[in-house]
Amino acid sequence: SQKIEQNSEALNIQEGKTATLTCNYTNYSPAYLQWYRQDPGRGPVFLLLIRENEKEKRKERLKVTFDTTLKQSLFHITASQPADSATYLCATRGAGNMLTFGGGTRLMVKP
Amino acid sequence: SAVISQKPSRDICQRGTSLTIQCQVDSQVTMMFWYRQQPGQSLTLIATANQGSEATYESGFVIDKFPISRPNLTFSTLTVSNMSPEDSSIYLCSVFSGRVSGANVLTFGAGSRLTVL
Numbered sequence: 001s002q003k004i005e006q007n008s009e010a011l012n013i014q015e016g017k018t019a020t021l022t023c024n025y026t027n028y029s030p031a032y033l034q035w036y037r038q039d040p041g042r043g044p045v046f047l048l049l050i051r052e053n054e055k056e057k058r059k060e061r062l063k064v065t066f067d068t069t070l071k072q073s074l075f076h077i078t079a080s081q082p083a084d085s086a087t088y089l090c091a092t093r094g095a096g097n098m099l100t101f102g103g104g105t106r107l108m109v110k111p
Numbered sequence: 112s113a114v115i116s117q118k119p120s121r122d123i124c125q126r127g128t129s130l131t132i133q134c135q136v137d138s139q140v141t142m143m144f145w146y147r148q149q150p151g152q153s154l155t156l157i158a159t160a161n162q163g164s165e166a167t168y169e170s171g172f173v174i175d176k177f178p179i180s181r182p183n184l185t186f187s188t189l190t191v192s193n194m195s196p197e198d199s200s201i202y203l204c205s206v207f208s209g210r211v212s213g214a215n216v217l218t219f220g221a222g223s224r225l226t227v228l
Contacts, residue, residue, distance in 0.1 A: 046216045049211045
């Protein structure tokens with residue numbers, strides 16, 4: 001079955017820099033990848049979806065890429081702000097057409 | 112998108128007891144999903160709750176341990192039975208909130224953080 005892997009180590013960056021988070025999948029190329037944001041004490045919130053045939057998707061300061069050769073999606077936050085500090089989760093369709101999630105990467109943006 | 116309310120938001124429970132978590136959605140939905148998020152871990156789907164039929168459980172989860180009710184199209188409960196410290200987790204309710212580029216996306220409740228002593 002499909003497995004989603006994200007860097008479990010926290011990413012610490014300085015305010016104003018670009019944060020780049022990685023999501024790797026292990027098996028077949030998924031039809032799409034979804035990115036969610038989760039703040040402490042809250043449920044995940046959907047941010048962006050990129051389909052297999054799309055190389056890049058943007059939404060304001062967010063950009064997602066999909067590289068089927070590397071079996072990887074990159075999630076970029078440009079001009080990062082302390083308010084961007086959160087855990088970011090990658091997800092795709094798994095068994096039974098349900099979403100399967102990666103472990104998430106915690107982002108800390110320092111002022 | 113749908114708004115989901117979960118109760119309780121957190122609780123501390125004694126080993127061997129059971130706790131029921133409630134999930135209320137502000138609109139009618141066909142399927143409601145229960146996820147578990149153990150400390151530092153990913154979200155794991157426990158079961159899908161369908162109105163008018165038995166819940167569908169994922170591998171590793173059984174009805175005796177996690178009984179689910181779905182009395183109508185806006186409400187579901189998840190019970191964590193005979194709790195042990197290993198059940199300490201965040202339990203999240205979610206629903207499909209729409210489609211983006213042809214794919215279903217999820218909306219989640221705030222979660223219920225259970226600590227079992």
